[in-house]
Amino acid sequence: MMNDLVNHTAHQTRLDLGHRDCQILIASRSTSAVDSLQQVLAPLPKTKIKSQVMVNGHTDPLDGLERMPDLLVVRLDTNWEVELEALNARPATQRPPMIIVSAESDPQVMRHSMQAGARDFFVEPFDPEEVLRSVEHLSREVQDNPANQDARITVVMNAKGGSGASLIASNVAHALVQECDESVALVDLDLQFGSLSYYLDLNLKHGIKEALDNVDDLDAIALDGYLVKHDSGLRVMGVEEGRMILNDEVSSERLRHLIALMARAHHHVVIDVPRQIDLITSTVLEMADQVVIVTQQSITHLRDTARLMDVLRDDLEIPNEHLDVVVNRYQKNAMITRTEIENALKQRSLICIPNDFKNVSESLNDGIPLLDIARRAPISKAMMDLCEVVKGNKDTEENTVLGRLFAKLKGA
Ligand SMILES: Nc1ncnc2c1ncn2[C@@H]1O[C@H](COP(=O)(O)OP(=O)(O)OP(=O)(O)O)[C@@H](O)[C@H]1O
Ligand SMILES: [Mg+2]
Missing domain, CATH: 3.40.50.2300 (Response regulator)
Structure with missing residues (x-):
């Protein structure tokens, strides 16, 4: 292999x-x-x-x-x-x-x-x-x-349904290709209601069902045939158009094999998973170098985030340093501040993605990534910052000694 x-x-x-x-x-x-x-x-x-x-x-x-x-x-x-x-x-x-x-x-x-x-x-x-x-x-x-150096595998998961995991997974994967010139495979593991093909305006003629069925015979070249190419160069795999896969139709061993194969052929594998812990999600969570947990600024989001982090750490034994929390639809003047979220989750490296109704609606309606719609918008810049974290460079401003000091002075 x-x-x-x-x-x-x-x-x-x-x-x-x-x-x-x-x-x-x-x-x-x-x-x-x-x-x-x-x-x-x-x-x-x-x-x-x-x-x-x-x-x-x-x-x-x-x-x-x-x-x-x-x-x-x-x-x-x-x-x-x-x-x-x-x-x-x-x-x-x-x-x-x-x-x-x-x-x-x-x-x-x-x-x-x-x-x-x-x-x-x-x-x-x-x-x-x-x-x-x-x-x-x-x-x-x-x-x-x-x-022989495998890709970094990043799993993006919502702490609460609808928090923005799919928007973030698709745009960060796109930004990795566009800005960092890396080869990236994006996988939609929402096998019933996947949305990435719409978000990137792609027609998934071939996809994960066929790839899983044939995984034993695949090499990197054959694998590429099951990945749909976005204009940017991003490779996308999801359930074939018009199909739906039930969870018990997927063997975790085959899935593991398929993701490992993708990891061998790319710099990054970004996986959008539904918010549930089952055989499919735990298979990829265990393979992940990094889990990006997407949440928002509300008490219920925070409660679910803390619970999810406990499950990932305690039950799936994912090291804390592999977990990153992204606060999506972030607004500075919201009731719950960034500092309160950091303290509640004991996380110092929060990444905030601003709320941007106009650009997000346009992007999702037209199937065009945010960078191509509004590259200078704060939301696009935040996606690029997230790229650095996904690449394993966690030196975001908040993570440096100086950044933490500033955060403290600002009232953390
Ligand atoms: N930063 C943002 N600014 C404005 N709107 C946003 C933002 N992020 C997400 N949204 C809105 O939230 C909706 C859900 O986003 P997305 O499809 O990424 O959610 P999801 O968390 O993957 O949902 P699901 O739990 O169903 O998989 C989008 O249709 C979009 O309208
Ligand atoms: Mg989703």
């Missing part, structure tokens, strides 16, 4: 997004072998090590994984032939780079391992230093390959 995504057809060549942790999977039939390899690899920086102990009839070291690792370390023993066969049965593009450790010294194991694409081979007893160096070398290679 990794290499076929190198030559994606996204809006532009992907830029270096900075290194993310290299995900290493250690697979073996033997728990003690997994443990000792885990100890050997423990000193590696910027890596996340997972393990898979193959039991009973399981022979494929990559079987049942939610997400393909960046690098695979397989420890083979008497069952080596079947395990290598299982790996070989996967298309080369759906196997991560692999290092083999063998308990068998039979030269056939090495020959077959190399045929299966192993990048290095060790026989037990091995020199731990050598294995460590080899894995480190390969993980650096993986991390240095820009094609």
Whole structure:
């Protein structure tokens, strides 16, 4: 799956997004072998090590994984032939780079391992230093390959229905393409009443239903066929025109696979989700680098926002720093001030999107993004500020030491 995504057809060549942790999977039939390899690899920086102990009839070291690792370390023993066969049965593009450790010294194991694409081979007893160096070398290679650096995944969710999540998801995704020249996929996961195609005046001939049905055969190039292109270069995926999908028609595993595929081919994946916690939304919430919670200035909005944040933190275990609150339709002279919202939610990095009936109505009625309608309007500027947060640059004015000081002096 990794290499076929190198030559994606996204809006532009992907830029270096900075290194993310290299995900290493250690697979073996033997728990003690997994443990000792885990100890050997423990000193590696910027890596996340997972393990898979193959039991009973399981022979494929990559079987049942939610997400393909960046690098695979397989420890083979008497069952080596079947395990290598299982790996070989996967298309080369759906196997991560692999290092083999063998308990068998039979030269056939090495020959077959190399045929299966192993990048290095060790026989037990091995020199731990050598294995460590080899894995480190390969993980650096993986991390240095820009094609292996996944997109940032941003999920936009309302704290209360109608707060503006769809307007914000579509406009921030558009602004990322337009202003930052990034390749962006926008996904409408409101499978019954999605509105993004109207907001961007697009006809979704192909979409998420077909993409989910075919996800096992998709690579980045085929995936692009299910994304509808906006004039700006933004790619959009939603339910096909005139269709409606029921939640239980969607397998979370397929959805996870589809979003991971999109993340491999773009700089950003922005997902508009309905306001509910179910299998679909929790699947993408767990994958998100960032969750943008959209609320407004009222007591009921604030109560629902606090509740949603508790659920995301406590039940879905999303770290607090992955949560950002956007106050939409913000008005300076409203009853509830920005400071009161910050204090109530214990959030210092609120982003406020002004209320702008005229430009928003025009944008939504004509299906034209705000930046194209009124690029100098405060609402468009606020969308651009939100882009910085979505990009992971949280140095908004409110977030700097000086910004916080000013906010305090202003009466926070
Ligand atoms: N900043 C704003 N200024 C003025 N009006 C706005 C603003 N944001 C949203 N609206 C109004 O709110 C309506 C709902 O917006 P949107 O479709 O983004 O909501 P939503 O939160 O996605 O709704 P749902 O919960 O149904 O998915 C829009 O039709 C628009 O009229
Ligand atoms: Mg919506």
